[in-house]
Amino acid sequence: MKQKRYSFPITLMARLLHVSVSCFYDWLKRGVSKRTIQRNQQMILVKIAHEETRQSYGYIRLTKYLQAQGIKMSMYAVRQIKALNHLYCKRHKRFKRTTNSDHNRAIYENLLEQQFSMTRPNQAWSSDITYIWTVEG
Numbered sequence: 001m002k003q004k005r006y007s008f009p010i011t012l013m014a015r016l017l018h019v020s021v022s023c024f025y026d027w028l029k030r031g032v033s034k035r036t037i038q039r040n041q042q043m044i045l046v047k048i049a050h051e052e053t054r055q056s057y058g059y060i061r062l063t064k065y066l067q068a069q070g071i072k073m074s075m076y077a078v079r080q081i082k083a084l085n086h087l088y089c090k091r092h093k094r095f096k097r098t099t100n101s102d103h104n105r106a107i108y109e110n111l112l113e114q115q116f117s118m119t120r121p122n123q124a125w126s127s128d129i130t131y132i133w134t135v136e137g
Contacts, residue, residue, distance in 0.1 A: 001017065001019070001024055002028065039081075042077060043085065045071055045073075046066070046078055046082065046085075047085065049062055049066055049069070050082070055088075055089060056090060057089065059075055060075055063078045066078065111124075112126075
């Protein structure tokens, strides 16, 4: 109503939205409440902390991070702000180790030396047996 008050009559909008005209003008005079200002500031702080922690902290850890910075907020408030703003943790995939170099077997030379262009068929062969199961593991 506030944004469209110069485009449409207040009485018409009030009737459509089931709000009395006097309530609209009372609300307009009141302005923004202290709680709204406080929540907006908290939302900005949580968003900044979420980015600073590389989007990897949940609400409990993020609350402790904010409190260490000197910002007083409850876990419930942080959880609510994260949920309302869709601030979810990124899940990092663990590094999968594919090669075990800790063995006593022979290590063969690199005969290709990164020259992968061949001039004729069957000049060089390659394979990867990293995932073949053996009795040794």
